[in-house]
Amino acid sequence: MNYVSIIIPFVGGLGMFIYGMQIMAQGLENAAGSKMKTLLEALTKNKFFGVLLGAFITAVIQSSSATTVMVVGFVNAGIMNLTQAMGVIMGANIGTTVTGWLVSSVEWAKFLSPGNLAPIAIMLGVIVMLTGTRRSTKDVSSIIIGFGLLFVGITTMSSAVSPLQDSEGFRNIFVTLGHNPFLGIIAGAVVTAVIQSSSASVGILQSLAAAGLVPFNAAVYIIMGQNIGTCVTAIMSSIGAKKTAKTAAVMHLLFNIIGTVLFSIVAIVFFKVIYPNAGGGVITQTEISTVHTIFNIGTTVLLFPVSDLIIKLAKKLEKEDEREVDESKVLLDDRMLETPGIALQSTVSEVVRMGNIVRATLDKSKRVMFTKDYQEILDIKEEESTVDRLCSGITDYVIKISSLSINEKEHQHVASLLQIISDIERISDYCENISEFAETLQIRKAEFSETGTAEMREMIDVCTDSYIYAIEAFAENSKEKAMKVIEKESQADDLEIRLRAEHMKRLASNQCNTDAGIVYLDALVCLERISDHSRNIAEEVLTVAV
Template sequence: MHRLFRNFTASIIVLFVLGALFLLENHPNISTIFGGVALFLIGMEYMENGFKAFSGSLLEKILERFTNNTPKAIFTGFIVTAIIQSSSLVSIIVISFLSAELMGLTSAVGVIFGSNIGTTATAWLVSAFGLKIKISAYAMPMIVLGIFIPLFLKSGSWKGIASILIGLGIIFLGIGYMKEGFETLKEGLDLAQYAIAGYTGIFVYVLIGAAATVIIQSSSATMAIIITALATGQIEYANALALAIGANIGTTVTAALGSLKSNENGKRLAVAHFIFNLTTAVIAILFIYQLAELVDRLAVMLGIGVENYAMKLSLFHTIFNVIGVLAVSPFIHPLVSFLNTLFIPKGATKGKPKYLDDAALALPSTALSAIVMETKHLYENAVDIIAHGLNLKKKNLLSSMDLDEVIEDVYTHGSFDIDEFYNHWIKGIYGEIIDFSTKAQANMPTDYIEELYKLKLASRDIVEAIKDTKHLQKNLLIYTNSSNPYIREQYNDIRKGLAELLRTINTIATTEEEDVIMLLLSKAKVHAKRYDIVTNGTLDKLIRKGLITKKMATSLMNDSDYAYNISQKLIAMAEILFIDIRSDLKKLNEEMSVSDEEVEELMKG
C-alpha cells in the first residue's frame, strides 16, 4: 500500500513537472504564479511553527478539555483551525493525543470533521482581503517586525508571535504574486477558453483539484490558487466549484500518506478523514447546481455582489463542508466501531511497544505521557514474569483471594524460563523506551527532562527486579518442594511477602486518593524489612536450633537479599510511576500558560 501511494504520487509529480516546464517555456510569466504558491506554502509553515511555539499549551488544553462529546469536538476542531490557519498542526496534536491515549478515537474524528470547516477560513481570507486591497503592501512591514521582535524579546511566546507575523507577511506576498501572475498570464494565455461545461467538466476539474492538492500538499494553497485564478477571470465559476471539491478530496491522499508511519489509531483517523471528505465530495457533486443556487441566495442576504465569484466560491466551500459534517456526524459512533475493526495488529503484541508512536513526539506533554503509558505496559509484562518466577498465578495474585491460598495454588509445569520471556516481553520494550526517550528529550524543556529521567529509572528498576527474580527462582523451586518444613516455610514467606507487595502496587496503580497511596507505600516499605533475616535474628535461630543445614542457610541468606532487592526496586518504581510522575504531571499542567477558566472564556468568546 505504501509503495502504491508513493508510485501514484511520484507519477503525478512527474506529469506536473513536465507540464510546468512546458508552460514556463511558452509562458514565462507563469513563474510568478509558481513563486506565489511557493511563498504561500513557506508562509503557512512559518505560521504553523509560530502557533506551535506561541500557543502550544493553549491548543493542547483546549483540545484535551473541550472534546469530551461529539458536538464539542467538532466545534473545537472548527474554531481552533480557523484561528491558527493550520489543519495539519491540529491533526498533529490530535494524532499525538491518540498515541498517548489522552483522547479517544470518537473525539479525534469529531475534531477532524470540525477542522475541515475551519480550513475554509483561508478561502475567506484570500477572497475578502487578499483580492480587494493591495495586501502585499502590508507584507514587508510584518516581515520586518517579525524579524526584529526576537532581537529584543527572547521568550518562546514572543518568538512564536514573530514567526506568525513573518508567516502572514510571506502569505500576503504569495497572494500578491499569484494575483499578479494570473493577471499577466491572461494577456498571453486565457485559461477560461478551456472551460468544460456540464458534469463532464465537473468530473475533470474535480480530478485536477485533487491532483493539485496532492502535489502541493496543501488544500489551503490550492484554494488560494483557485480563488486568484477565478478573480482574474482565468477559470469559469462552475469549474472553480469543482476544483474546490477536488481540493477537499486531495487532502485525503495527503492524510493517508502521512498516516503510513503512524500507529493503528493514526491510520484509522486517516480512513475517517477519507470517508468524510469522499462523502462530502459526492454530496457536493450530486447537488452542485442546487448548492450553487443556495450560494446565490445567501450571497444576496450577506451583501455579496452577484459577480463577486471569489467570495461566492468561499461561501460554497464553507457550505458543502458544513453539509458534510451535518450528514456524517450522526453516524460517527457506527463509523468509529467500523474503524476499530481495521488495522488490528497481527500476531503477538505483548512484547511490542503499544504507545511509542512517533506522532507523540510532536509535543513534550504527549511524548512524556506516551513514555508513562509504555512504562506501565513494561511493568504489566514484568508482573507476569515475576509472578511466574515465584510460582504464583497472576489471576490469583491480583484477586481478593487469601494470600495463603495464593501461594498454595502453584503451577505444575516445572521451571519457568525467565530469560526467554525477558527477551520476548521486556528487552524490546525497554530498548524502545530508552530510544524514544532520547528522541523526545531533544525538544523538551528542563522540567519535562527531569520527569523523563525518573521514568528511565523506573524502567531500569523493573528490569533489575526481573533479573533478581531469576536469581531467586532456582533455589525457590528447590526449597518450596523440600521435605524440610522450616526451609519450605521460609521460602513460602518470601513468596507471600512479594505477592503482598505486587498486590499493594496494583492497588496503588488504581487508586486516586493520595493519602491512601502514601499509607500503602509506607506499609510496603516497612514490610520489606522482613527480608533482613540476619538482623531480625531469624537465620541465627534456624541455625542454632539445627533446623536447616549450612547450605540451606547460605542459600536463604542470599535469596533473602534478592527478595529485598526485588521489593526495593518495585517500591522505587511504584513511587516514581504512580506517585511522583502523577503529581508532577499535574503540577506541569497547572503551570500551563492559561487556566481552565480562561480557556472556557476564550471558547465562549
C-alpha cells in the first residue's frame, strides 16, 4: 500500500478543514462581536451565565482551547475571578461539540452531503464577497466560504483514508485502543495536544469513522482523551502569567480529567460487563457527535454542583497567592485578542480603571491646594507616573486591536478609546501641575486671600464634577451624564472668565499676594483645561455608540 498517497491528501484535507474552521469562526465572531460584549457583562451575575457564555463563544470561534486561553487571559488581567472562569470553562466543553455536528450532518441530513453542498457554499460565498460592499456582507461571505472549505477538508480526509479499510494492521490499531482504555485516552490526548484543537481532532476521528475504520469503544476512549489534550494549549498559555491565571488552567485540566475518569469507569463497565458486543461495532460520524456531546454535557451537569471544590483543589495544587495588584500594570492580555469584541470591552474596563485612578488624584488635588500636604503632593506625582504607564500600555493594546479584523463600528470604538485615553492622561498631567502649584505656595509661604480661596474652591468643585460625570458617562455609556459634563464645562468657562477678571482687580488694588496671585491664575488655566478634556470625553460618548 502506498502510504504517501494517503498521508499527503489527508494532511492537505486537515489543513483545509482547520482553515475553513478559522474563516467561518472569524466571520461569526465579527457578526457576533456586540453580543459577545453584552454576554461578557452577564459574567458578573453567576456561574450558570458563565457556562452559557463559554458555550456561545466556543461555538463561534470553533475551539474550546482558544476560549480557555482567553479565560486564562481574563483571569490574568483581573477581569474575571476563578468562579466565573470555572463556568466559562465548563461551557467551552459544550460549545466545542458544534463542529462535530456540522461534520456529521452529512449523515443525518443527506441534502447536506459535502459533494453537493461544499462547492455550492464556496461559490455562493465568493459571489457574496465579490458583490457585497458592506463589512457585514463580507462577514457573511466568510461564514459561507469557511463552511464550504470545512466540508471539502473533511471529504478529502475521508477519501484519503478509505484505502485503509483493507489494511488489517490499521484496523488492529483501533481494535487495540478499544480494548485498552488507557491507550485510547492517551491517543486522543496526544493527537489533540499536537494540533491544539479538539474540534479538528474530532474531525479527524469522524473522517476515519466515515471510512469504517473506528470501533465504537475505541472512539469513546479517544473522545475522552481529546478533552484532556485540549487542556495543553491553556496550560502553555499560562506560562509566565500570574498564579491565579495558572490556577485557571489547572482548573480546566482537573475538570476534564475528573470527567474522563468518571465516564471511563462507566464506559469500561458498559463495554466489558453489560454489553460486550457493543464495543466492536463500527461507529458512525453522527454517533461520534452524540458521544462527544453526551460526555461534555454530562461532565458539566455532574461537576457543576461541586465546581467550587475543583477550584479549591486547583488553588492547592498551584499554591495560589492573592497578592496586591500593581496599579501601574496594564491588566490586559494578548490572549483576549482572539476575540476582538471581548478585547474591546476588556479595554473599556481598563480605561475606566485608569480614569478612576485619576479621579482619586483629582480629589487629592482639591485638598492639596489649600492644605499643601507634602505627602499628598508626592502621592499625586506618583499617581501621575502610574497613569502615564497605564496610558502607554493601554494605547499599545488598542493599536493591536485596530490591526485585527474588526468591523466599522469597532474601528470607531477604537478611535474613540484612543481619544479618551489621551484626555484622561492630560487631566492627570494637570493634577500634577496643581500639586506643583501647591508646592510653590508652600515653599514661598504664600496664601490665597479669603475671597480667592472661596473662588478657587468654587472653580475646583465645578471642574471636578465635570470630570466625575465624564468618567461615569463613559463607564455607563450614559448620554444623560455626558450632557451634564457639557453643562459643567460651559459653567467652568464662564466662571474662569469672571474669576480671572475679579482676581486682576484684587492684584491691582494690592489685596492679594503676588506669588499667590500668579499661582491662582495658573491654577485657573489648569482647572479650565480639565473641564475641556472632560467635555472631550463626553462628546466621544455622545458620538460613538458603544
